[in-house]
Amino acid sequence: DTAVSQxxxxxxxxxxxxxxxxxxxxxxxxxxxxYKQDSKKFLKIMFxxxxxxxxxxxxxxxxxxxxxxxxxxxxxHINSLELGDSAVYFCASCPGLGAIGxxxxxxxxxxxxxxx
Amino acid sequence: AQTVTQSQPEMSVQEAETVTLSCTxxxxxxxxxxxxxxxxxxxxxxxxxxxxxxxxxxATENRFSVNFQKAAKSFSLKISDSQLGDAAMYFCAxxxxxxxxxxxxxGTRLTIIP
Numbered sequence: 001d002t003a004v005s006q007x008x009x010x011x012x013x014x015x016x017x018x019x020x021x022x023x024x025x026x027x028x029x030x031x032x033x034x035y036k037q038d039s040k041k042f043l044k045i046m047f048x049x050x051x052x053x054x055x056x057x058x059x060x061x062x063x064x065x066x067x068x069x070x071x072x073x074x075x076x077h078i079n080s081l082e083l084g085d086s087a088v089y090f091c092a093s094c095p096g097l098g099a100i101g102x103x104x105x106x107x108x109x110x111x112x113x114x115x116x
Numbered sequence: 117a118q119t120v121t122q123s124q125p126e127m128s129v130q131e132a133e134t135v136t137l138s139c140t141x142x143x144x145x146x147x148x149x150x151x152x153x154x155x156x157x158x159x160x161x162x163x164x165x166x167x168x169x170x171x172x173x174x175a176t177e178n179r180f181s182v183n184f185q186k187a188a189k190s191f192s193l194k195i196s197d198s199q200l201g202d203a204a205m206y207f208c209a210x211x212x213x214x215x216x217x218x219x220x221x222x223g224t225r226l227t228i229i230p
Binding site for chain 1 (some may be wrong): 149151155157158159160161162163198205207211213216217218219220224225
């Protein structure tokens, strides 16, 4: 069973399109994240949700909108895609404050987005 | 704010030898956690080892161990008996107790020479 699963794994699309990436975790964790890894492999946090509530929102364009329908799911919708959005997007989860292993993140396999 | 610095973009080691990857960090917090993650060509981020800052004893996981120097804010990773499967990008990361935002370094690409 995959602990943190993301779909799709690969996404190729044209500039200006809207696309979504889905993430689900079956670990029972309270907190979920989106990270972006650019072409130089640098990993930067975008968003974090705790039990469906947004707790971290880094400086990310409004075109990016996360949505957490329940604590096991965190989706990322991107409007009006630009060339610079090409990257690998990682979903991650962690148990949450007060839990054993609270600060340890488990990552999904990543979704490679290519904008042409 | 927290920063994590990895000054070695690339390292290489002969198979079966030992290699040390460097990491320094900066934080104003007294309680924090430090991590090494591995990213092989498969792209998956895999936790290698973690260290709680309040623990003086260096963490060890099989062939992987850390040298945690709290005063110097240094957290290096030692890989013993290097294997071909150790070839990957290695990321040092940190987060503060009570704040699960994980800050990453820029990574070190490790090559294993057969």
